[in-house]
Amino acid sequence: MTYAAGVRCCVLILAIACGGAPLDAQGNxxxxxxxxxxxxxxxxxxxxxxxxxxxxxxxxxxxxxxxLHQPADxxxxxxxxxxxxxxxxxTFTNAYGIGSNGPSVSKxxxxxxxxxxxxxxQTEATTGTVQITSxxxxxxxxxxxxxFPNGLLYGHFDVEMCPPLAETGTPLCF
Numbered sequence: 001m002t003y004a005a006g007v008r009c010c011v012l013i014l015a016i017a018c019g020g021a022p023l024d025a026q027g028n029x030x031x032x033x034x035x036x037x038x039x040x041x042x043x044x045x046x047x048x049x050x051x052x053x054x055x056x057x058x059x060x061x062x063x064x065x066x067x068l069h070q071p072a073d074x075x076x077x078x079x080x081x082x083x084x085x086x087x088x089x090x091t092f093t094n095a096y097g098i099g100s101n102g103p104s105v106s107k108x109x110x111x112x113x114x115x116x117x118x119x120x121x122q123t124e125a126t127t128g129t130v131q132i133t134s135x136x137x138x139x140x141x142x143x144x145x146x147x148f149p150n151g152l153l154y155g156h157f158d159v160e161m162c163p164p165l166a167e168t169g170t171p172l173c174f
Contacts, residue, residue: 025052025155
């Protein structure tokens, strides 16, 4: 599935995670001050994805394809393990670094969505790390700091896994 401007994620069957407390992510990217109110995570056969949003989002929103007609700022965090040429979702407590070649890799993108479901702005992190502190059956927790060319976002997460959703082929709207 492609979210926008080349941010790829969740290509087969998804297991969705919902949870988190207010201000799981906070900071500034450019002139945008960001404070998340919801954290949602997804998992497919190749990667783990965390979404930190400044509007309420739920597993039901993901199942419906997003939140059309509601602008949102979202931090997308992708995590994966690399072993040789194989890529898999984050599976162990470790530091996942931006720009790492492995075995633990991360990518972070901050996106501003318009109310017409288009991307108004997109900025990729150039530095940073996600530290997974706990992975158990159906739950993942950790913290992160990401440096952007024009800002810094940092925070924590503790998400519980939800039931899998079938791939629809339709891009999400947030």
